Amino acid sequence: MDGFAAVDFWVAREVLQRGIAALFLIAFVSTLNQFRPLLGERGLLPAPELLAWARSSDRAKRMLRPTLFRYIRYTDRRLVALCAGGIVLAGLLVAGLPQLGPPWLPMLCFLALWLGYMSVASIGQTFYGFGWEMLLLEAGFLAAFLGSQDQPPPTHVIVLFWWLLFRLEFGAGMIKMRGGREWRDLTALTYHHETQPMPGPFSRQAHLLPRWVHKGEVLGNHVAQLIVPWFLFAPLLGLWLPDAVPQLIGTVAGAIVIASQLWLVVTGNFAWLNWATIVLGASAIAVPAVPAPTADIPLWWLIVTLAVTALYAVLSWRPARNLFARDQLMNASFNRWNLANAYGAFGTVTKERIEWIVEGTPDADPDTADWREYGFKGKPGDERRRPRQFAPYHLRLDWMMWFLPLGRSLEDWFRALLVRLLEADRPTLRLLAHDPFDGRRPRSVRVVSYRYRFATRAERREHGVHWIRDRRRVIVPPVGLPDD
Known part of the structure; x- marks a missing residue:
């Protein structure tokens, strides 16, 4: 220099x-x-x-x-x-x-x-x-x-x-x-x-x-x-x-x-x-x-x-x-112009992977309904689908879906998402990888939580899956639009 x-x-x-x-x-x-x-x-x-x-x-x-x-x-x-x-x-x-x-x-x-x-x-x-x-x-x-x-x-x-x-x-x-x-x-x-x-x-x-x-x-x-x-x-x-x-x-x-x-x-x-x-x-x-x-x-x-x-x-x-502060801030800006910021990530690591799976049905009776799963582009869903590389592109909806099980209440944006799915809103559906209804409106949607873990080598050879998942509980019971 x-x-x-x-x-x-x-x-x-x-x-x-x-x-x-x-x-x-x-x-x-x-x-x-x-x-x-x-x-x-x-x-x-x-x-x-x-x-x-x-x-x-x-x-x-x-x-x-x-x-x-x-x-x-x-x-x-x-x-x-x-x-x-x-x-x-x-x-x-x-x-x-x-x-x-x-x-x-x-x-x-x-x-x-x-x-x-x-x-x-x-x-x-x-x-x-x-x-x-x-x-x-x-x-x-x-x-x-x-x-x-x-x-x-x-x-x-x-x-x-x-x-x-x-x-x-x-x-x-x-x-x-x-x-x-x-x-x-x-x-x-x-x-x-x-x-x-x-x-x-x-x-x-x-x-x-x-x-x-x-x-x-x-x-x-x-x-x-x-x-x-x-x-x-x-x-x-x-x-x-x-x-x-x-x-x-x-x-x-x-x-x-x-x-x-x-x-x-x-x-x-x-x-x-x-x-x-x-x-x-x-x-x-x-x-x-x-x-x-x-x-x-x-x-x-x-x-x-x-x-x-x-x-x-x-x-x-x-x-x-x-x-060097004991109460160090992570990803914080100290001025309005996003200059000289504080950074940091993953101060803690979650030990268990919980995913919220969104499902819909065209049937009237939720107890006997044929529930079909919406597929997201990046977040885990179908056990047989291998995770894909998206970065440096940012899938914002998929990232926010990861945070949902870590919170204590439903976010406003997630409630709005369920409404858009019930409306079969095309711009919203384009954010997803798979619409099980091909653009048609479902009668009801619900949200079910699953625990996911990676398949072992033996499980992969036997079942052809990348993930093993077990169903936990219903997070959001079946809901529909008022005029349905």
């Missing part, structure tokens, strides 16, 4: 800019496909109702995070236009076209993505209440200040990415150490591959590994999240030491983070969380620039990026203190 110019981090900038843009593209595609049936004008939790509430009082206005729809009336068509614009802009950044211009051009493009997606997430309610939403927003904001291809990236902006990755990984590690005992006695992965929100195609094989392997996984996780992140900052020693060793240490630290995240990609479906961490891990990888950038960092751009760094120094006090 050479003063304000991170000359050897040109590959890091390429990966950061194009990788973060690719994640924005996926996020906008996910929103385009799912927002309207979930949160649109006739959604399960209509965003217009939230916006109307936000206009009802000054206190409500302050509680709503920044969104363009505060000033422009929400309609589903405008949501589509916003997503289409985000997809096009993100695609241009993935191709690297704005990066060929002056540094203010990619800056404006990333800030537009940041503001556009924040406008969506701010009205997304529980369906957008995931840590990777604020992670994408923060990463997108920082990517705006990486500059253009004809000049080296600013050192202080690269360091801000290390700080983001440190909060993400070390925060997750500390959450685990303060959380369930299973992380401290190294048994967490004995359960997690089976009970995680949305298993992937190789989750069963990972679950069936020997216990000593699971303990090794947990131990490796602790090393990757609690020890390795400190070495991300080693290249800063290069400001005073000409030796290349500090950069090598930082590069190795970034590579370890990437390797640990690739294992999580293989064994689960965590939307773009793991992929975002992989992209951020590349920020620590130093590669000598050949040929070197042809231009120096302009003075005006240096002033802009230093001002952003100073802002981050001020905003980072609370998340830094949170990392």
